[in-house]
Amino acid sequence: MKDKQLIVNAIKNGTVIDHIPAKHLFKVISILNLENIDSQITFGTNLESKKLGSKAIVKIADKYFLDDEINKIALVAPQAKLNIIRDYEVVEKRVVEVPDSIVGIVKCVNPKCITNYEEVITKFSVVSKNEVSLKCYYCEKLTHQDQMVIK
Amino acid sequence: MKSLVSITDYSKEEYLKILTLAAEFEKNPDQEILKGKLIATLFFEPSTRTRLSFETAVNRLNGRVIGFSDASSSSVTKGETIKDTIKMVTNYVDLIIIRHPIEGAARYASEMASVPVINAGDGANQHPSQTLLDLYSIQKTQGRLNDLNVFIIGDLKYGRTVHSLLMAMSHFSPTFYFISPDELRIPREYLWFLDQHKIKYYEYKDFMPIISQADIIYMTRVQKERFSDPIEYEKTKNAYILRNSMLETTRPNMKILHPLPRVNEINLDVDDNPKAYYFTQALNGVYVRQAIISYILGLK
Numbered sequence A: 001m002k003d004k005q006l007i008v009n010a011i012k013n014g015t016v017i018d019h020i021p022a023k024h025l026f027k028v029i030s031i032l033n034l035e036n037i038d039s040q041i042t043f044g045t046n047l048e049s050k051k052l053g054s055k056a057i058v059k060i061a062d063k064y065f066l067d068d069e070i071n072k073i074a075l076v077a078p079q080a081k082l083n084i085i086r087d088y089e090v091v092e093k094r095v096v097e098v099p100d101s102i103v104g105i106v107k108c109v110n111p112k113c114i115t116n117y118e119e120v121i122t123k124f125s126v127v128s129k130n131e132v133s134l135k136c137y138y139c140e141k142l143t144h145q146d147q148m149v150i151k
Numbered sequence B: 001m002k003s004l005v006s007i008t009d010y011s012k013e014e015y016l017k018i019l020t021l022a023a024e025f026e027k028n029p030d031q032e033i034l035k036g037k038l039i040a041t042l043f044f045e046p047s048t049r050t051r052l053s054f055e056t057a058v059n060r061l062n063g064r065v066i067g068f069s070d071a072s073s074s075s076v077t078k079g080e081t082i083k084d085t086i087k088m089v090t091n092y093v094d095l096i097i098i099r100h101p102i103e104g105a106a107r108y109a110s111e112m113a114s115v116p117v118i119n120a121g122d123g124a125n126q127h128p129s130q131t132l133l134d135l136y137s138i139q140k141t142q143g144r145l146n147d148l149n150v151f152i153i154g155d156l157k158y159g160r161t162v163h164s165l166l167m168a169m170s171h172f173s174p175t176f177y178f179i180s181p182d183e184l185r186i187p188r189e190y191l192w193f194l195d196q197h198k199i200k201y202y203e204y205k206d207f208m209p210i211i212s213q214a215d216i217i218y219m220t221r222v223q224k225e226r227f228s229d230p231i232e233y234e235k236t237k238n239a240y241i242l243r244n245s246m247l248e249t250t251r252p253n254m255k256i257l258h259p260l261p262r263v264n265e266i267n268l269d270v271d272d273n274p275k276a277y278y279f280t281q282a283l284n285g286v287y288v289r290q291a292i293i294s295y296i297l298g299l300k
Helices: A022-031 A067-075 B012-027 B048-060 B082-089 B105-112 B128-142 B160-172 B188-196 B208-213 B230-240 B278-296
Strands: A014-021 A041-049 A053-061 A081-086 A089-095 A101-103 A123-128 A133-136 A142-144 B038-043 B064-068 B095-100 B117-122 B149-153 B175-179 B200-204 B216-219 B255-257
Touching: A014 A022, A014 A067, A022 A041, A022 A053, A022 A067, B012 B128, B012 B160, B012 B278, B038 B048, B038 B082, B048 B064, B048 B095, B048 B117, B048 B128, B048 B278, B082 B095, B082 B105, B095 B105, B105 B117, B117 B128, B117 B278, B128 B160, B128 B216, B128 B255, B128 B278, B149 B160, B149 B208, B160 B188, B255 B278
Parallel strands: B038 B064, B038 B095, B095 B117, B149 B175, B149 B216, B175 B200, B216 B255
Antiparallel strands: A014 A053, A014 A081, A041 A053, A081 A089, A101 A123, A123 A133, A133 A142
16 A cells, blocks of 8 residues: 655745644644634644654744744743744744733733623733743732643 | 732832831821822722721721722622722723732722722732831841841741732842741742852751841731641641740840731730731831832822
8 A cells, every 4th residue: 555645845934833732732832822723834743752742833934933923922832942944944943932021911810800800801920931930910829830831 | 100919029129118108197197198198909809907907098088988898799799790899990090900810800909990009919819018017127127137047936938918018128138047847948940040149048847946036026927727647737836926034135136026817826925015016017107108008100
């Protein structure tokens, strides 16, 4: 029987995000608001990874992200690597870094917080980056990495 | 425009400025500096002490007060949001004083308002005017704020006054003695905070062996509902009740503070001891709130 292989084309220009934990692919899509991008996007998930066990990859044609935009995914994919592609060549490799503050995206863990009662956009300062820990601007409670719920 | 939502909004210099103003108001509490000013007290949950203290402060300075003392007499019962209430009231007044059971409500109100906001308590989060009156009471009774042995006894896990006091006092190199049952120990993030600021602290389950070292005893209430195991509560409850007979070996300068209301954690026989300071502490609240209001409105 002939081996069949689906070939995902390389992109000419754009961004490849590699080393996303497979279980967080859809969170990354949501954080980067990819559903509202018109250019061609290719996703691969449950791919073998020595580091992560199983990983996901996203290729977005004709799109480059600002640091502030892309760093948000560090909350769910701290080991993600970015390849910036121009004319089929990787011209730059970047890692993501947890930003100093987070607006929106994460839900405050405190059920008594105003952000869980009224339509208030959450705001956090990042108090720890290794084991991510966020301090709510409103109720001042900490949301730790293992409690984090992406909105 | 400067609101007071969290004790960390203000610097050490601002605390000291407010304490100096409070001492002036204590000498001369009746003044006209709020004449022509209208202050809103929006109390979305009932509070006797804090509301009366703020309203006394405003009235003694010849300001006027509008507001409500419980959410059932406001449009909240019709489903009005905090945002809409604040957006409406902010057009009427010069200052908003808010108490709300939801944590972060005061910070949100300060974003929505075009006038300064004072947080008079937002759930278990912050109550900064209480903390400033605690500082004032400590300074007044000890003659200083620096290098004191501060005993904090009781519920150190949930007590918001404890957490704010700890952060405010950290500017004045105290030594803290935290005395609580295991279930109500001070949360680790506050211990990290003290480590970062190189503040000395000790944790104990019983205060009697060390009581002679205290300059300030800050009592809080140990509530039964905070315990997951009722047997544990029954075993420990008497260890956190202060009685007059326990005060014999205490320092002459030692004073007992309590944010009030008290239930049974300070026995009634302590009330007549000159070391009991909690009722004067409550009176100090009026002067401190006069100071906070006049500082925020730039009148002093």
